[in-house]
Amino acid sequence: MSFDPGLELGDKITNADVVKIFACGNMGGMRRSKKTGTLVIISDETKGLYRDEWREGVLYYTGMGKVGNQVLNGNQNGTLYYSNSNGVEVHLFEVMEKTVYTYRGVVVLAREPYQTRQPDDHGNMRDVWIFPLKLVDTFEKKIKEAYERDIVKLPNKELGRRFEINASAKGPKKAETTVYYRNPYLKALVKRIAMGKCQWCKAEAPFIDNYGEPYLEEHHVQELANGGKDEIDNVVAVCPNCHRKIHILNKDSYKTELKDIALLNKQRYERMMTYSSMSAKNNRKRG
Secondary structure, three states, X not given: OOOOOOOOOOOEEOHHHHHHHXXXXXXXXXXXXXXXXXXXXXXXXXXXXXXXEEEOOEEEEEOOOOOOOOOOOOOHHHHXXXXXXXXXXXXXXXXXXXXXXXXXXXXXXXXXXXXXXXXXXXXXXXXXXXXXXXEOOOOXXXXXXXXXXXXXXXXXXXXXXXXXHHOOOOOOEEOOOEEOOOOHHHHHHHHHHHOOEOOOOOOEOOOEOOOOOEOOEEEEOOOHHHOOOOOHHHEEEEOHHHHHHHHHHOOHHHHHHHHHHHHHHHHHHHHHHHHHHHHHHHHHHHO
């Protein structure tokens, strides 16, 4: 029988609530509870070590272990590895802002876990385990919307910090098809730089989206499938009409214009981060 935590998808609770509800420990990204028959896993976006990412409804979750090669024996990596057959129910929380734990629901392995290379807490390259997880309740759109809603509320400095963390050499990966990684913070960042206007036709965004933000779309000047990079100097924010026009007509002159805009975006981003750092420093002095 599955464990009912009494939570709805998207509920935001504290760490103390997690401990009380699941009868688990109060530290770590993987918390086993024999009393409730669960494994609580936490994807914490406020920390830069683990690089968890959603792709097409699957969360690629990094295993536990901060230093050296990650192993399956003697820790909860093994519990998660065999979770589709060992009777342990896995509950996922995401942390988008410190101390706020957002409940995403029960997850199961979407496919076989695998190993890859990532730096450890000392900056040394090591083997880590990646667990592809999917939600049992198939509310991928709802989860994606909640995730993006949290992102657009981040202050400039925190948005820039997470963008930098997620920008580290994540190339395409082969599954059934080639999947191109897109930094979720880059989309929010370039839209913020655009300040509610299409960066190509200069018109106001056509409407306000469900997050209370002017609706613009990200466009990669050089497409990822053609070797383009998911970086600030290759992305612009455009209205839906311009976006379709760019793709349908596909003129070289458009690409030249858009490349110049994307290069300006990099300069605007650098100025925005400098200003945010100076403001934070001044606020600390006044405090």
